[in-house]
Amino acid sequence: MLEVKDLHASANGREILKGVDLRVKAGEVHAIMGPNGSGKSTLAHVIAGRPGYEVTRGRVLYQGQDLLAMTPEARAREGVFLAFQYPVEIPGVSNVYFLKAALNAIRKHRGQSELDAMDFLSLVKEKAKLVDIDESLVKRAVNEGFSGGEKKRNEIFQMAILDPPLAVLDETDSGLDIDALRIVAGGVNQLRTPERAIVLVTHYQRLLDYIVPDVVHVLLDGRIVKSGDKELARELEARGYEWLEASAAP
Amino acid sequence: MSSDSITAQDIAAREYRAGFVTDIESETVPVGLSEDVIRLISGKKGEPEWLLEWRLKAYRHWLTMQEPTWANVHHPPIDYQAIAYYSAPKQKKDGPKSLADVDPKLLETYEKLGVPLHERAKLAGVAVDAVFDSVSVATTFRAKLEEVGVIFCSFSEAVQKHPELVRKWLGTVVPYTDNFFATLNSAVFTDGSFCYIPKGVRCPMELSTYFRINAANTGQFERTLIIAEEGAYVSYLEGCTAPIRDENQLHAAVVELVALDHAQIKYSTVQNWYPGDKEGKGGIYNFVTKRGKCLGRASKISWTQVETGSAITWKYPSCILQGDDSVGEFYSVALANNYQQADTGTKMIHIGKNTRSTIISKGISAGHGQNTYRGLVRIGKAADDSRNYSQCDSLLLGDQCGAHTFPYIEVLNSTAQMEHEASTSKIGEDQLFYFQQRGIAPEDAVSMIVNGFCKEVFKELPMEFAVEAQKLLGVSLEGSVG
Numbered sequence: 001m002l003e004v005k006d007l008h009a010s011a012n013g014r015e016i017l018k019g020v021d022l023r024v025k026a027g028e029v030h031a032i033m034g035p036n037g038s039g040k041s042t043l044a045h046v047i048a049g050r051p052g053y054e055v056t057r058g059r060v061l062y063q064g065q066d067l068l069a070m071t072p073e074a075r076a077r078e079g080v081f082l083a084f085q086y087p088v089e090i091p092g093v094s095n096v097y098f099l100k101a102a103l104n105a106i107r108k109h110r111g112q113s114e115l116d117a118m119d120f121l122s123l124v125k126e127k128a129k130l131v132d133i134d135e136s137l138v139k140r141a142v143n144e145g146f147s148g149g150e151k152k153r154n155e156i157f158q159m160a161i162l163d164p165p166l167a168v169l170d171e172t173d174s175g176l177d178i179d180a181l182r183i184v185a186g187g188v189n190q191l192r193t194p195e196r197a198i199v200l201v202t203h204y205q206r207l208l209d210y211i212v213p214d215v216v217h218v219l220l221d222g223r224i225v226k227s228g229d230k231e232l233a234r235e236l237e238a239r240g241y242e243w244l245e246a247s248a249a250p
Numbered sequence: 251m252s253s254d255s256i257t258a259q260d261i262a263a264r265e266y267r268a269g270f271v272t273d274i275e276s277e278t279v280p281v282g283l284s285e286d287v288i289r290l291i292s293g294k295k296g297e298p299e300w301l302l303e304w305r306l307k308a309y310r311h312w313l314t315m316q317e318p319t320w321a322n323v324h325h326p327p328i329d330y331q332a333i334a335y336y337s338a339p340k341q342k343k344d345g346p347k348s349l350a351d352v353d354p355k356l357l358e359t360y361e362k363l364g365v366p367l368h369e370r371a372k373l374a375g376v377a378v379d380a381v382f383d384s385v386s387v388a389t390t391f392r393a394k395l396e397e398v399g400v401i402f403c404s405f406s407e408a409v410q411k412h413p414e415l416v417r418k419w420l421g422t423v424v425p426y427t428d429n430f431f432a433t434l435n436s437a438v439f440t441d442g443s444f445c446y447i448p449k450g451v452r453c454p455m456e457l458s459t460y461f462r463i464n465a466a467n468t469g470q471f472e473r474t475l476i477i478a479e480e481g482a483y484v485s486y487l488e489g490c491t492a493p494i495r496d497e498n499q500l501h502a503a504v505v506e507l508v509a510l511d512h513a514q515i516k517y518s519t520v521q522n523w524y525p526g527d528k529e530g531k532g533g534i535y536n537f538v539t540k541r542g543k544c545l546g547r548a549s550k551i552s553w554t555q556v557e558t559g560s561a562i563t564w565k566y567p568s569c570i571l572q573g574d575d576s577v578g579e580f581y582s583v584a585l586a587n588n589y590q591q592a593d594t595g596t597k598m599i600h601i602g603k604n605t606r607s608t609i610i611s612k613g614i615s616a617g618h619g620q621n622t623y624r625g626l627v628r629i630g631k632a633a634d635d636s637r638n639y640s641q642c643d644s645l646l647l648g649d650q651c652g653a654h655t656f657p658y659i660e661v662l663n664s665t666a667q668m669e670h671e672a673s674t675s676k677i678g679e680d681q682l683f684y685f686q687q688r689g690i691a692p693e694d695a696v697s698m699i700v701n702g703f704c705k706e707v708f709k710e711l712p713m714e715f716a717v718e719a720q721k722l723l724g725v726s727l728e729g730s731v732g
Contacts, residue, residue: 050683073687073692092699092703101694109689
């Protein structure tokens with residue numbers, strides 16, 4: 001599904017990713033862990049095509065295609081979804097209208113007919129239940145006046161509607177209390193299917209108690225220095241990142 | 251990555267789809283302004299003596315006036331002697347008696363602009379008065395309107411056929427001494443539309459005037475007068491376009507509205523004069539005075555404007571709320587892209603008791619555009635229990651443009667209730683990326699955000715024009731990202 005090879009990327013002339021390798025297959029959940037500033041969010045942003053980063057070396061393949069050659073919207077239409085760490089507010093544009101435009105852009109790209117208002121609303125009802133989001137939020141302007149937890153839940157709701165083959169969740173757990181975390185994680189688990197690959201970017205092991213990953217990677221100073229199963233996450237929780245730092249040196 | 255990044259300040263190429271020139275033989279008076287030119291214009295129209303006198307009084311007063319400089323706009327000095335004050339397509343007879351007499355080239359022009367002058371098809375529910383340069387070339391659906399007593403014709407025709415009405419109301423809302431541009435208009439106005447809705451009549455269709463400037467080096471000075479008698483209702487719409495030319499052209503119009511007891515006038519404008527090119531060359535100077543007087547008790551005047559064109563827009567559609575319980579409304583979307591400058595807003599003058607006014611202004615600035623809201627709310631001494639609600643929102647695309655707000659409030663009566671809200675927001679790169687990450691192209695994202703921003707105003711427009719306005723805004727912002 002996703003293949004990252006020797007990826008180097010910098011922002012404002014400073015190199016942040018220094019050779020990342022990652023392979024994620026359909027049906028797998030990979031967790032990318034690491035301390036602040038290790039490059040976790042940069043990796044998520046580069047995959048989604050956020051402006052402001054320069055890829056200096058390496059490749060990112062998605063379903064065999066060169067992802068880096070595509071515009072951000074083309075990547076999204078191909079099925080790359082990013083759940084934002086800080087979802088932006090868009091006043092005046094309702095969530096429903098926004099999502100319908102997004103879904104229809106993706107459907108058009110796939111050669112499917114656009115969904116009409118009725119079919120779309122029944123889809124909204126169904127998915128709102130899945131991630132336990134209040135339907136009144138759906139009608140409000142995108143993220144405007146939402147609490148932190150509501151914004152994160154809205155991201156997972158959008159993911160449920162758009163049904164992407166690849167979802168990258170950037171610090172979806174940050175800023176959530178334990179109840180909100182449980183709900184968001186429950187939503188993600190509902191969306192865990194054999195066809196979908198999920199990459200969880202997270203700082204804490206806490207999220208992984210609810211979403212159990214197949215593979216855990218540790219990103220330190222722009223490189224993946226260790227990969228393992230869910231036990232690795234527990235070890236990190238107990239020991240911190242320091243014991244790995246020696247191996248991070250070039 | 252940075253190569254395909256989207257920057258909101260890349261506000262660039264705009265396409266102006268009404269920029270063609272109609273090749274038609276015109277009769278144009280030589281450039282320059284003098285009493286002789288005014289006599290010539292008045293003579294061509296066969297005007298009565300009192301109207302010529304009124305024009306000359308205005309002209310003499312104008313000579314004592316200075317061009318106003320208080321607006322937040324900049325342009326080189328206008329040479330009023332370099333403008334031709336009258337230009338009309340040549341006609342075989344005195345004027346077209348029916349649509350069949352109208353030059354096919356003119357019909358074609360309006361067809362191309364999406365304003366068919368045939369009394370059928372697309373705009374079947376709308377009567378159109380088509381003003382081409384200085385004269386009205388056709389007015390549709392007149393017979394149907396006459397059945398209910400509605401008079402809808404060109405201003406010149408009204409002067410001939412209904413002189414008592416014109417004489418009674420002309421200049422009662424915007425006197426010839428009002429301001430520099432209105433005074434100039436009073437001296438040289440050439441044509442425009444006239445509407446009279448008799449007592450108790452609800453006008454059965456939308457009335458509209460479509461203004462087209464075609465000739466070069468010509469100013470357009472039209473004058474519109476709408477009178478709604480007791481209990482009458484009318485919804486009126488105007489549209490404007492002009493060819494693409496490198497020189498600036500002056501458009502100084504006057505619109506006067508009078509609403510008597512319980513009458514309602516809804517006046518909508520979709521202004522799309524040529525805005526100039528990307529570098530700010532050419533375009534129309536749109537210096538317009540529009541004012542409505544709620545003369546009668548519980549009367550209502552509502553202005554809705556979508557201003558996307560013109561190099562410079564200087565206009566303040568206003569309401570004088572003289573009758574007790576009268577209502578004034580102003581809904582505006584003004585766009586300034588590239589090097590456009592807009593200084594627009596309204597005046598709500600509360601005179602009668604329990605008068606109410608609402609102001610909703612949405613300014614969009616892009617490129618190097620400068621957008622200014624300027625508004626006055628005045629509550630007079632006798633205007634007990636009057637209320638005003640004002641909301642002025644600005645939206646910025648990119649970081650080269652500007653938004654300015656000058657709200658003036660004068661309250662002379664302590665029972666008044668005033669509310670004023672204002673906001674400024676910017677379409678950020680992070681917002682555009684959010685749309686893109688969900689599969690939506692940046693240009694669609696901008697149009698969704700802008701339409702969301704303008705929603706409150708668009709819903710005030712008649713249905714088919716709301717759709718037009720949305721499209722126009724989309725075109726005007728084309729190339730604003732990418």
